[in-house]
Amino acid sequence: MNQPQFFKPASKLTLSEVAALTGAQLADPAHGSQIISGIASLDLAGPMHLSFFDKRKYSDELHESHAGACLVGAGLQVDVPARIAVLRVANPYAAFVEVGRVLYADTLRPASAFGTEGIAGSAVVHADAYLEDNVVVDPLAVIGPDVEIGSGTVIGAGAVIGAGVKIGRDCSIGPGCSVLHTFIGNDVIIHPGCRIGQDGYGFVSGPAGHRKVPQMGRVLIQNDVEIGAGCTIDRGALRDTVIGEGTKIDNLVQIGHNVTIGRRCIIVSQSGVAGSSVLGDGAVLGARVGVSDHATIGAGAMLAARSSVVGEVPPNVKWGGSPAKPIKQFFREVFEVERLGREGGAKKSKPPGAGKEEQA
Amino acid sequence: MNQPQFFKPASKLTLSEVAALTGAQLADPAHGSQIISGIASLDLAGPMHLSFFDKRKYSDELHESHAGACLVGAGLQVDVPARIAVLRVANPYAAFVEVGRVLYADTLRPASAFGTEGIAGSAVVHADAYLEDNVVVDPLAVIGPDVEIGSGTVIGAGAVIGAGVKIGRDCSIGPGCSVLHTFIGNDVIIHPGCRIGQDGYGFVSGPAGHRKVPQMGRVLIQNDVEIGAGCTIDRGALRDTVIGEGTKIDNLVQIGHNVTIGRRCIIVSQSGVAGSSVLGDGAVLGARVGVSDHATIGAGAMLAARSSVVGEVPPNVKWGGSPAKPIKQFFREVFEVERLGREGGAKKSKPPGAGKEEQA
């Protein structure tokens, strides 16, 4: 990272201030006035950086680190070289992030890619749109009739906000997004290239082909949601598609029509949730999870990466596999199939009287 | 749905008109002049709504429904509360959809997101493009040289139509799409953010790296095709990529170069079809199906969600799994692996003389 950086710390902190911010305890109070001006991992940190050390397996990085100060977990302090100021804290990574959030506050919500203030002259804003004060509209965005946008919100370059869409305050809509037939709350981040509110996929099939089913619903995105780049979220058919408060969605996720996603869910990249399914509050989908239509995932349930769900998953379980089942059961299946493959292979390749193993 | 709606019914219908439209039989002819002004599911319907009841498992919703009228399947009429007017019909959902298509005709093809009539002043249309009358071009769309667009077609905001592309009549190209090296028929819907006609993925690899193979073909999209948001369809290398008439593709689907998709196929979201593969007419790919290159899927074949195809699938079969095989065989494999996992787990966890099952 010796090339120019896009983000610079907005301020500096003394280690006393770091301790106050994070609840950490400074091992040697004499370091209280030492200053840090950034955060960095152990291998990249310099004397002005705060780092963190929470697992003994990173001891090599710690011993070679040029960090000025380090947040250190319970029982790990003895490992730290004397040149590095130590701050003891229960969860070093969480504390490290809190400091980062203060120093790099401008990373917490995507800003204008053009440095725009107000509404760019090249943006096309319909006369019947209503924008509160302090909305930023980047060049060549399109804002349709009857749109309402709250103050502090940034509309990215080339984004398209369709007729009647409402967007709350302090949101960020990324470059190149399209948002149609949607109501969005406050503090929502939608990353570039998302497709939100287009028709769901519904047809009545017969000998004459597939007849399109009207999709009359909307998309409702509650406060504090974050949606990754390139996601597709269809509007509902007879009801709405809902993304609950505080839910965080990674890139390239597909959400079908009429889906209800609860609050504070985690949906990792390339997952898909088919029509009319319901995720309870706090449900977690690992990467590439597929949820079939009309499925129900209980609150707090966790689905391992690549699993696929049909029907119902109880609350607060860890499931995996396809079809998804309790994770231990899934692991046993994987184990037994691997054993079977080894034994079958050994049998097949063993000529009479010989003991050679087939080489993989 | 007590917030504002994006789609309102364009008209009202008497139940006699509903009966005539759908072939349904009004149980009590005295209700012939009763008026409905919308369609809704049983739980959301009010007295002005038509609903449908086709499965006894929705009896609770039926009994609590405020619907004014209901399309009801064979043998289900006795279940309907007296306050709800009954229309008997063989396929209640299909009839319900037909009524929806009349009342919400403006949902059947995506319209301008800006309320544009004609060509928006901010669109950039090349002097050598030819647009028939009654084409709508939304703000900030880009239309290249030698493009031809038929009447009734809507080009979405920010869409890019590359040099020489031809688009038929009554099509809808969504906001933010790019369409290059492509010919499109009539009545085609392409949802937002699709990427159509860019280079296929072809390289000749050697010690010096990967040399790009020229991609000289086109994409041909026949009449009445619908393509979901965020799909990618590459143009052919030495031949064309073809999407057959009446085929419906869901969101985030990838179609490689030289692929031929037959007529009236169904391809559910996040599926992918690799280069030079062929789908016969009416083939169905469930969600997340992967078809490898140079594969052939017979007409009418159905692939279960998440299956993956190598080689050839016969016509009119139901296959699943990876590699795909007859669905019963696949289900037996899943069953046997689950049994193996249970038995293996039981064996491992069984202490001598005890019968306790390991808890998942």
Place this chain on the structure above:
Amino acid sequence: MNQPQFFKPASKLTLSEVAALTGAQLADPAHGSQIISGIASLDLAGPMHLSFFDKRKYSDELHESHAGACLVGAGLQVDVPARIAVLRVANPYAAFVEVGRVLYADTLRPASAFGTEGIAGSAVVHADAYLEDNVVVDPLAVIGPDVEIGSGTVIGAGAVIGAGVKIGRDCSIGPGCSVLHTFIGNDVIIHPGCRIGQDGYGFVSGPAGHRKVPQMGRVLIQNDVEIGAGCTIDRGALRDTVIGEGTKIDNLVQIGHNVTIGRRCIIVSQSGVAGSSVLGDGAVLGARVGVSDHATIGAGAMLAARSSVVGEVPPNVKWGGSPAKPIKQFFREVFEVERLGREGGAKKSKPPGAGKEEQA
């Protein structure tokens, strides 16, 4: 392909020139002055086309071909009809591609979709951007402050290049892309709709919800990289996301924050690489491969389509399955599970004293 073509050969070649270009040997030197004006597969070729024949299974196409000349592999010459001029060469397809690269040189890098020369008047270029001579900027592209773009590069219509981004020479950035917080080398092709440089997916979760982790890194894309349509590449959190020289990425691929992709890797469509993972030089991911976070894939390792990687894959191996393992071991597992399904099914369906097989 009897409709208009988008790409026409820029020149003609004699068969002597073809031989010189490819190292092929003209079977009958009398054909040295014969002219070809294009390349085509055997079934589509006419008398002015050069084709290739490298596998006996295409003998039918060869015998019915109207090609004027054909590149033919070792031992296959005797099969060629007398009307087709023969050029013998070790690798007919590679030679065919070389000729195509000369005749259709304009396919090797995507050009302006609008026929633009220089900077389109409708593009929005910040006063503090620096573009070398001979940059092409298509209509309605947005180029932010402190951007630098090298000569010969084409910025597609509607693309958004965010503040501070650097792009080298002779690159092509497709229509509708967004590129933020990124440095790009020379000769890079980014196909339409890519999302590059947005925030990675990082949260610290607690009872109060998911707190966003600052993402301060960049994306570094080295020379000669090609990235397919609709890909998403997040910028790093504490370090950079790096795509190595000569790597080729297919459509709809997701690359998480802090990932390092080596040089000359191949990543086929719909694959995903989660945060902080590392691919060695020349690694190959088949279609739909999932690499979990903090995984390491050795140089030259090949992962079969649909496999998923956790942990470490050694260099120069062929692995497959989920979790990925040596490909022979994976094939044995597939074989054993298929056997188990057949035997289990046979057992279940066999009534006492009967020998009928259950029909799939």
